[in-house]
Amino acid sequence: MSTLVFLEHHGDEVLKPSLAVLSKAASLGDEVSGVVIGSNVRGLTEIAGKHGAAKVYVADDPQLEAPLPQPRVDVLAQLVRDQDVDTVLFANSVLAADVAAGLAARLDAGLNWDLVDIAQQDGKLVGKRPALQDSVYVDVGWTSTPRLALFRSGSFDPSEPGGSAQVEDVQVALEDFSTAARMVDQAHEESSGPSIEDADVIVAGGRGLGGPENFTLVEELAKALGGAVGATRAVVDAGWYPYATQVGQTGKSVAPKLYVACGISGAIQHKVGMQSSGVIVAINKDPNAPIFEFSDLGVVGDLHEIVPKLTELVKARKGS
Numbered sequence: 001m002s003t004l005v006f007l008e009h010h011g012d013e014v015l016k017p018s019l020a021v022l023s024k025a026a027s028l029g030d031e032v033s034g035v036v037i038g039s040n041v042r043g044l045t046e047i048a049g050k051h052g053a054a055k056v057y058v059a060d061d062p063q064l065e066a067p068l069p070q071p072r073v074d075v076l077a078q079l080v081r082d083q084d085v086d087t088v089l090f091a092n093s094v095l096a097a098d099v100a101a102g103l104a105a106r107l108d109a110g111l112n113w114d115l116v117d118i119a120q121q122d123g124k125l126v127g128k129r130p131a132l133q134d135s136v137y138v139d140v141g142w143t144s145t146p147r148l149a150l151f152r153s154g155s156f157d158p159s160e161p162g163g164s165a166q167v168e169d170v171q172v173a174l175e176d177f178s179t180a181a182r183m184v185d186q187a188h189e190e191s192s193g194p195s196i197e198d199a200d201v202i203v204a205g206g207r208g209l210g211g212p213e214n215f216t217l218v219e220e221l222a223k224a225l226g227g228a229v230g231a232t233r234a235v236v237d238a239g240w241y242p243y244a245t246q247v248g249q250t251g252k253s254v255a256p257k258l259y260v261a262c263g264i265s266g267a268i269q270h271k272v273g274m275q276s277s278g279v280i281v282a283i284n285k286d287p288n289a290p291i292f293e294f295s296d297l298g299v300v301g302d303l304h305e306i307v308p309k310l311t312e313l314v315k316a317r318k319g320s
């Protein structure tokens, strides 16, 4: 079996979810290759070797500088054909979802999306996918090759077994229609501190905060703990906090060492995005809130009183 992992990068860093998918693929025992596509991306091959890639294909061309999907589909389609690749894996992102869908259409291949796991069973590749609003997991497979799979962000942790990958250049040949789109502008969200995908600590706020202005309570605790801020869909939908911070079924899956949930009821759709956290602490005034059923530590009380005190204690302990 020959597996290829799409290694998405921002600037000069391969994204952690891509490295996590690469390590997972390498752990299945077959030879795994990665592919980096962009301009001036040769420096990104080393990290792929450390995460288990035996080979890294490099498509390095100024035409690939903008993160547009169709030129990436061209490169991947060419690799699948020339290298007899039978499985292509992606970590979900806006770009990866576009590329995976484009590649499925181009190759007439089956794409299983939103997977949270993958394994070899009786010589067959089987994916695991949440269904019925994440209340059950179903096994999914492919009836033909190439098999394409898009994994939910946060499904795996990148492991670093070490090693180095053989690097192979790809001659880039783009289709005319793939160069028709041009990136005019790329906006970057201004942010400070770690993102929720990378943070070891997440302090998340829900509707119990009472209003967008009270997110400062959550932000201050997150800052004191050196963590990132998360949010529930209820507050994102209400416009209190940006979608990029939404944790859950229709947001991000996260697995920090510590997850502090403030004024969050613990709906199943939120739970699926954070249940893999190391230690879960919940602050909620309702002792019957579902979140207490899967918290390691529960504090029953008004978050407006508890959170500022907790922030002060953390600051005092850290001596700042």
Ligand SMILES: Cc1cc2nc3c(=O)[nH]c(=O)nc-3n(C[C@H](O)[C@H](O)[C@H](O)COP(=O)(O)OP(=O)(O)OC[C@H]3O[C@@H](n4cnc5c(N)ncnc54)[C@H](O)[C@@H]3O)c2cc1C
Binding pocket: 133, 205, 206, 207, 208, 209, 231, 232, 233, 234, 235, 246, 247, 248, 249, 250, 251, 252, 262, 263, 264, 265, 266, 267, 268, 269, 270, 273, 283, 284, 285, 286, 289, 301, 302, 303, 304
């Ligand atoms: C298809 C689908 C997908 C969804 N995807 C997601 C998703 O990705 N992420 C997500 O989060 N949700 C998702 N939801 C929504 C989910 O079902 C819940 O509605 C949502 O998570 C509730 O958010 P919440 O906990 O902030 O609000 P609520 O459920 O309203 O809970 C607020 C909590 O705050 C407590 N509280 C109130 N005041 C205080 C106080 N002063 N001090 C302490 N505690 C207080 C209350 O006791 C309550 O438990 C989805 C729903 C559907 C149907």
